[in-house]
Amino acid sequence: LKPIYRDANFPTDAQGRTYHLGTREGEVAPRILSVGTVTRAQLVATLLQPPAPGRQLFQRVSSRGFHTITGRFEGVPVSIVSTHMGMPNMDFVVRENRAVVRGQMAIVRLGTCGAVQHPAKLGDLLVASHGSIAVRRDADYWSLLERDEHQPSARTANGGGSSNGHTANGHAANGHGPAPAAPDVCFVEGPSALAGRRPYSVSLPVRSDPYLASILVEAAAAVVGPGRVVQGLTASADSFYSSQGRTGPEFDDANEGLLGALTKAHPDLMSLEMETFHLMDLARCSKGSIRATGICVALAERYSNEFMEYSKLPALELAGGTAALRALAGVPLREATGEELAAAA
Ligand code: R1P
Known part of the structure; x- marks a missing residue:
């Protein structure tokens, strides 16, 4: 039977099931592990x-492939939700779970990530207690580059000195020439159409819930030992490739200096992944109704180019999962207010 949805603003079916996750009130616990x-x-x-x-x-498995599993951990109700990849999927998970749970919630993301610098190393558990920044590819940079290429007079008249915004910055016209030292060198000086544009935008940091992160660090250290737990800042990128500084000949990504610039600007940056920023951003905008943090297994080292043996991953997922569930079970959450219950009725 095909469900019938009502309310185009926030679609739910006749049973109150959300449009993408397919769950309804009573099926999801206020403490959620997003994997x-x-x-x-x-x-x-x-x-x-x-x-x-x-x-x-x-x-429950939704038609969009989101899996929700609800049970108890050490006696406390918890749900595990498979979130897939990227910030748009995290958006579905946070908003649709928020819609079917009453009272305050806690959400911890357990993911994998690339370690960007020491002390984070392969197999470590990295807790984003310093929060998250977002790194996004700005397509307007390339649009303005195209516009510049069609208006060469604008550049020469303004002393741009090059027929191409890239070459003006030592970045070869085909996009695969000498690597700039930092994204700033991709910044095109002068009053051409590109002035002031960078190929990647880096957000201000969004904070993690400090208490949730602290009990997560404690729990992780108890599981794997304190020497295997690193605390710091995570960067959530909108691509596994371009905005994480991965390079290749097929695309002009203008990203050769990106990793260096990120670590220079943020000495506490430890990981690159794709979801934590959005989770923390939504928690920050949830009017106090969501506590959130993130932990990830360092599956790759970007600084050494090593990738962990995949057979080692399940044990680390279980270790991170144990720590995250323990933190979720231990964080105090306030009950639904009368106003929230009335709104839900
Ligand atoms: C990319 O391969 C995916 O792996 C990381 C990234 O955040 C992205 O989702 O996390 P997960 O292993 O949790 O998916």
Whole structure:
């Protein structure tokens, strides 16, 4: 039977199920572990007990492939949700879960990431207690570059000195020439159409919930040892490739100096991934109704170009999952206010 949705502003079906996650009130706990993959959700769910004695874990797979598993961890109701990848998917997970849970919520993201500098190294658990920045590719940079190429007079008249915005900055016209030292060298000086534009925008940091992060660090250290836990800032990028500074010949990404510039601007930057910023941003805008932080397994080292042996990942997902569930179970949450209950009725 095809569901019938009502309310184009926030679609739910006749049973109150959300449009993309397909869950409704009563199926999701206020404490949520958001993981990137279905296999990680199922693996970490082996740590859960059923919601009530004699019952199975609650499981729902939506038509869009979001998996929700609800049970108990150390007696406390928790849900694990597979979030897939990227900030738009995190948006569905946070907003649609917020819509079916009453009272304050806590959300921890357990992901994988690339370690960008020491002391973060392969296999470490990196806790984003310093918050997150976002790194986004700004397509207008290339649009303005095209516009400049069609208006050469604008540049020469203004002393731009080059027929191409890239070459003006030592970045070859084909996009694969000498690497600039930092994104600033991709910044085109002068009053051409590109003036003031950079190929990547880097946001201000958004903070993590300090208490949730502190109990997560403690729990992670208890599981893997303090020497394997690093605290710092994470960067969530809108691409696995361009805005994470991965280079290749197929595209003009103007990103050769990006990693260097990020670590220079943020000495506490430890990881690159794709979702934490949006989780923390929505928590910040949730009018105090969501507490959030993130932890990730360093699966790659960008500074050494090493990638972890994949067979080692499940044990680390279980270690990170144990720590995250312990923090979720331990964080105090306030009950729904009368106003919230009335709004939900
Ligand atoms: C990219 O390969 C994906 O892996 C990382 C990134 O954030 C992105 O989602 O996290 P997950 O392993 O949680 O998906």
